[in-house]
Amino acid sequence: YNINVFKLNDRIIFSSNAGFYVYDDIADRFFRYDQLNAMLGSFAxxxxxxxxxxxxxxxxxxxxxxxxxxxxxGKLRLDSNRFSILNGRMVKYYENISRINNNLSLISIDDGFAIYNDGDTPPASLQMLPGVLVRKVEKFGDRIRTITNLNDIEIPYSQNNIRINYTLPYYRQAKIEFQYYLEGYSKKWSEWTTQTQREFTGLGQGDYEFRIRAKVNNQVSGITVVHFSVLAPWYLTKIAFVGYLIIVALVYYAIKRYYKYKLTRHQKRLREKLQHEKEEFLQKEAIAHQQRMAKMQNEQLQADLDRKGRELANSAMNIVYKNELLQRIHDEITELKDSNGKKLSPDQLRKIQKVI
Structure with a gap:
């Protein structure tokens, strides 16, 4: 039956799908509130x-x-025409209207709020439009996440896509158009559109300022501004740069150590090469020296041989000469004769030869 209890002009009434009822204490029963139902019409x-x-x-x-x-x-003045623009825009069964003061009321609608001013107001053409209300900001990457704190919005680089929902709290029947500009992204203000949300994708790191304004009957509202920042990717953060510096330092140290190692090996190879060349040179010098010594020895031996040959030849000549001399002496001795004119005896010859 959808029965609810309300207090209307200090009287308790009951709502139902069939209209309003009141309770009679004397009769102890409910009666239809026909007078009120008749004045309310379809709102009964x-x-x-x-x-x-x-x-x-x-x-x-x-x-x-x-x-x-x-x-x-005894009279009821019911005004529903001015609020026909809200029909179907309130969440069914969860409708709510909050009184801000005696003149202003805040009406909850499905895409934001509407403000109703019940006081004496100037003509619509002279009224200041309220500012655009940013209802919701969402960041999305793999999944959508709603940002609750709109005063300090920081978006990770991995979710650098943003969706902004906005509305104008204006209850009059009129065409509402919006125009936006994203500083740091847009080159100029957008065209006027009736869309109540805007998406920005692939935003680079940096600070952004989203500006939104509305237009009703050629009257433009003030600019509502939302600030947000897209954080740097992890490889451009301060910690990453510290890591890069450490890596550069380690690479520099490794390269320095590597070149020092190569230089040491090169110097070692040079020393080994020089030592090897020195040893080869010394070996060649030793061989040459030995060859020179051998040559000198050979020459000395040859000279000695020549000298010995000459000496031998001289000795041989002397011997030959002596032999010839001895032979002549022998011949002369054999021809010797004594005082009697006789040849000497063999004994005398042997004695003389022995003496010679």
Whole structure:
């Protein structure tokens, strides 16, 4: 039956799909509130009543809104035409209207809020439009995440896509258009559009300023600004740069050690090469020296041989000469004769030869 209890002008009434009822203490039973139902018309089946300023009440019938004025006793002035723009835009069964002060009321709608001013207002053409209300900011990458704190928005680089939902809290029946500009991304203001959300994808790191304004009947609202930042990717953060410096230092140290190692090996090879060349040179010098010594020895031996040959030849000549001399002496001795004219005897010859 969808029965709810409300207090209307200090009287308890009960709502139902069939209209409003009142309770009679004397008869101890419920009676239809025919007088009220007749004055409310189609709003007699309202499921919610919310007190407004003075003797005014909001009647809400499943998304439809009307403002009833009970200021004059016995009469009811019901205004639903001015709020027809809200029909179907309130969350069904969760409708809510909050009174800010005696003139202003905040109406919850499905995509934001609307403000109703019940006081004496200038003509619509002279009214200042309210600022655009940013309802929701979402960042999305692999999945969508809603940003709750709109005062300090920081978006990781891995989720550098952002969706901004906005609305104009304006209840009059009129075409509302929006124009936006993202400083650091857009080159100029966008064209006027009725869309109530905008997506920006692939944002680079840096600070951004999203500006949004609305236009109603050629009247432009003030600019609403939302600041947000896209953080640097992990490889451009301060910690990453510290890591890069460490890596560069390690690479520099490794290269230095490597070149030092190569230089040491090169110097070692040079020393070994020089030592080898020195040893070869010394070996060649030793061989040459030995060859020279051998040559000198050979020459000395040859000289000695020549000298010995000459000496031998001289000796041989002397011997030959002596032999010839001895032979002549022998011949002469054999021819010797004694005083008697006789040849000497063999004994005498042997003695003489022995003496010679």
């Amino acid at each position: 089946s309202s499921n919610k009543i919310i007190a407004a300023a003075g003797k005014k009440y909001w009647f809400i019938d499943r998304g439809r809104v009307a403002l009833a004025d009970f200021s004059v006793t």
